[in-house]
Amino acid sequence: MQTVFPAAQAAPTGRAAIPRVLAIAGSDPSGGAGIQADLKSIAAMGGYGMAAITALTAQNTRGVRSVHVPPAAFLTEQLDAIAEDITIDAVKIGMLGDAGVIDAVRAWLERTRPAVVVLDPVMVATSGDRLLQESAVAALHTLLPLADLVTPNLAELALLLDEPVAAGWAEALEQGKRLSALAGTTVLVKGGHLEEDADGGCPDALVNSSGLLGSETVVVPGERVDTRNSHGTGCSLSSALATAYAAGGDWEAALRRVKPWLLGALREAGRLDVGTGNGPVHHFHHLAQPAEPAPAAGTGQFTDHLKEPGDFATGLEPLAAEGLTEIYALDFIRGLADGTLPEHEFAYYLGQDALYLNGYSRVLSRAAALAPTEAEQLFWSRSAAQCLEVESELHRSWLAGRAGTPRRQGPVTKSYVDHLHAASLAGSYGVLVAAALPCFWLYAEVGAALHAQFLAAGADEAHPYAAWLRTYADEAFAESTRQAIRYTDAAARRGSAAERGAMTEAFVHSVRFEVDFFDAPRLHA
Structure with missing residues (x-):
């Protein structure tokens, strides 16, 4: 039985039926990551997405060519314009670029105190490109205590702790506990980038180490998908979690809802046929698709398939x-x-x-x-x-x-x-x-x-x-x-x-x- 995982903070009262989620992140012109992935994920989870742009990138499925960071003062204008007019049920923070942008976001969070904040500390892209200046890492640490959930990949988790990248799941969990204790918040440890896993799966874990709650870890298992089309996976996961939590008020329930959706997005990514490199995931795979041919007579039902292991993976x-x-x-x-x-x-x-x-x-x-x-x-x-x-x-x-x-x-x-x-x-x-x-x-x-x-x-x-x-x-x-x-x-x-x-x-x-x-x-x- 999995541990019941308490919310990092009380669920916001008076939640809207459709969560209004603000993504603060960089723009990806190829549409697979950044703000574009955030808005697709928020919509896929049933939310209303808003966006404040922190950086402009020149990139495609093969990599990042250059990054332009607009003045931090203009980002503050974007954030204030939204907050003054629209109720924000959750905030997802992604690519920030430099220390000036980080300072602007921190000041805005301290003024507005959004109900839910998910921080995806975007420092290294899936392609390996560096997306945060080295001089800004210290500034990023000041944002961690303002987040309810932090979702680093393994490379980012190591950078935040100034440690080598975890070589296995147990080591990754220990790093997650150290970061949680350091930041005083909940950390999502992700197993997607592990090179080896004993059971071939892809677990994620919610880790919270606080003086009040003690040390608690909830591991949610998952299936590993062999695909090159994983561009924007981290962006999509974090923004989907922000939306699901804003709707339900429980991190474990949010993760158990989001993981099957993301699994399907990875499985169906090849159908998009976008780019020649690391393609995007299929955010809307779960919506109505063209009808598949009906099963032939005698092939059985979903709940009554062949009983031999491996004959039909989804037989119930x-x-x-x-x-x-x-x-x-x-x-x-x-x-x-x-x-x-x-x-x-x-x-x-x-x-x-x-x-x-x-x-x-x-x-x-x-x-x-x-x-x-x-x-x-x-x-x-x-x-x-x-x-x-x-x-x-x-x-x-x-x-x-x-x-x-x-x-x-x-x-x-x-x-x-x-x-x-x-x-x-x-x-x-x-x-x-x-x-x-x-x-x-x-x-x-x-x-x-x-x-x-x-x-x-x-x-x-x-x-x-x-x-x-x-x-x-x-x-x-x-x-x-x-x-x-x-x-x-x-x-x-x-x-x-x-x-x-x-x-x-x-x-x-x-x-x-x-x-x-x-x-x-x-x-x-």
Whole structure:
């Protein structure tokens, strides 16, 4: 179970439905990095982008030819003009160029105190070109404490610490902790530039080392994409995180939302066919694409593909089966089946489930809003209502009068709800229903199995958890589960390969949370 990562500062109150995000960065005439990448990323995350230009570059996909830095006073005029007229929900800072520009940005931040600041300390381009004068590195350090999140690549992380570049993931994490302690802020350590990784993945980590919170690290795994088209990846990641955080108020949830999107942007980058060097990522890969041919008869569905490993990378059935195997092995499930589960553990479980269902109902309502057909809209709306009416009523009646019932979300519950909330903000119906599906699928499977054991044992009415077992073995719930699977299949067929990959990742995270949710009473009750 991943650590629950606290926001670096409280989420801004009165957030707009569409986050208004200001990017302060240099311009890339080839369109792949800098302000151009920022504005595309902000839009892709559902935000409204604004831009203040710090530098003009002459560059293309093969490298940077020259940099022109306009007077810092003019940058201040740009920033003041925006702040005096428009509410800014988040600020992303990228290329700054020289010490004068850095001083101007620092003075403006100290005057305006934006709610959220993400600093991407652009010092070295992907091509290896130096984008910040060496004399300005000391000035850049003065900006670090004003940022809520700092997102250096490995070379920049080393430069900020005046250390050699990390050779491995463990060393990179340690450098991130040192920078976090030095700056008093949260640092995103990125694994994209690591030459070697034991599992071939591409992890990122949120690191916060503060006297108040102690040392906390949240690692979010990811897949490495073999592509030369990574121009502007750092710019895109940081501006997307600023937008996602402004919308949701949680750094871990923001990262879990942004990583699948960026993965798809890298996977689909080649489709753009831009330039002959290090091409840009495809920021809008997740939007509607030309329809793909329907699968041939007999090729199966998204959730029912061949079970042999490697036959179909996005098949969900084996992933659900793996989660079920882990769930059935838990002491909680065994005790629930035979009635020996301690009452305080079941009370904790039901109390957390009631809190979870409240958030889950909102996620299903969001699915209804995004659904492409009236039938799907009705299904998800009714399911959202069912969460609050039937299941929640069972929770209230069983928990009524029992002491020690949790009133606040536990760490697993919070992480699970944050994950679903991030999926609901991604703007993809397919990703959202894939994230929501395990709560149907695994509960239906577990409920049916436990109910069968209950009946085989004689359906003893003295069994302390009989009401719960009957509820989740109900045929109406089983049919709702089958319908949810069918709608997820349909969404996958409509989506691109990248969309199906993002759906699988969302599903996998939810399966993991389902397992942890059943095990949480043992750890926290």
